């Protein structure tokens with residue numbers, strides 16, 4: 515089996531999920547590569563050193579350039595804050611490395627364009643980690659839609675609700691809180707949470723053509739961890755938008771970090787002429803399915819427990835009836851990437867496909883600012 519040496523940039527939350535995925539993938543999937551955790555990179559040397567020891571990395575670094583320049587590294591996996599993605603990805607592609615990158619690919623579509631150009635010019639493998647596509651229940655939803663079981667689709671509804679920034683005493687910026695600083699994150703919940711909803715939506719239901727949005731920043735100023743001063747908050751705390759899809763259906767999307775009681779409630783619902791689907795991250799191993807073609811007396815919502823070997827990805831796991839969780843979606847994505855690399859197929863979404871989500875988030879922010887409908891792809895935000 516060929517070895518694939520990984521240099522991972524970032525050793526926080528996603529550093530752990532990705533390190534776990536690359537460590538586990540060969541135990542469960544027959545992929546032609548053996549990922550090797552070669553070098554981990556983080557800005558805090560003691561943390562990076564501990565991370566390397568805990569996950570079995572051969573070495574650690576604090577300067578990502580050294581990882582990119584290392585001729586032994588085959589794949590640069592970017593799991594650092596959003597403002598670092600483009601520079602690292604472009605350098606890695608120019609060095610001839612495969613590049614995978616967490617979402618959002620960068621802070622806006624214009625910044626992502628440089629990443630797309632770099633990987634395509636270098637001809638290197640690339641992929642964005644929009645992992646909700648790899649939840650078996652969501653993959654089953656995709657199969658049902660592609661088989662035409664829903665018929666014409668009328669409605670798409672998605673929500674991603676959290677509550678962790680309600681306290682006005684929470685500072686912004688710096689390690690762990692960079693998501694509250696638009697200079698680093700690009701935006702607030704639009705790029706962080708809605709990006710997931712938009713990627714899944716366009717994968718399931720096709721492109722979004724036009725949006726009308728409203729955003730709000732509920733806490734207007736917070737102490738900035740890097741300057742020590744109270745500064746204006748630059749992110750959107752909540753973001754809602756209406757969408758028109760290319761297939762004629764209507765969408766409603768909502769994300770907030772101010773929904774008291776909700777920690778990570780990602781839900782989606784699709785209503786078609788013949789059938790409807792509901793999925794909920796808190797119950798991620800179930801798919802709710804209503805089929806109007808069922809016999810009238812027995813017609814109703816089915817709650818399908820996605821644990822059988824004929825469900826997507828599930829034959830690789832335990833026995834029917836035993837469910838899997840969040841971390842497995844990363845293992846699925848790693849498996850798809852490694853299999854694709856061997857067969858010549860690119861695992862999706864590529865950077866080019868991931869950029870489509872950036873165009874929509876740009877349009878959402880522009881629409882909220884201008885209080886008007888905005889056509890996707892013509893966003894001023896990305897110029």
Ligand SMILES: NC(=O)c1ccc[n+]([C@@H]2O[C@H](COP(=O)([O-])OP(=O)(O)OC[C@H]3O[C@@H](n4cnc5c(N)ncnc54)[C@H](O)[C@@H]3O)[C@@H](O)[C@H]2O)c1
Pocket residue numbers: 523524525526527528529555556557558576578593594595596598616617618643644645689690691706
């Ligand atoms: N796919 C998902 O579901 C999902 C979930 C969470 C986060 N993310 C994305 O993953 C990325 C990382 O998020 P996180 O939650 O892991 O953040 P985090 O704050 O937990 O970790 C960030 C890491 O990046 C490192 N870092 C920061 N600047 C660096 C630099 N210049 N060079 C090298 N390392 C640097 C830090 O040392 C830290 O280890 C973000 O783009 C985020 O949007 C995706």
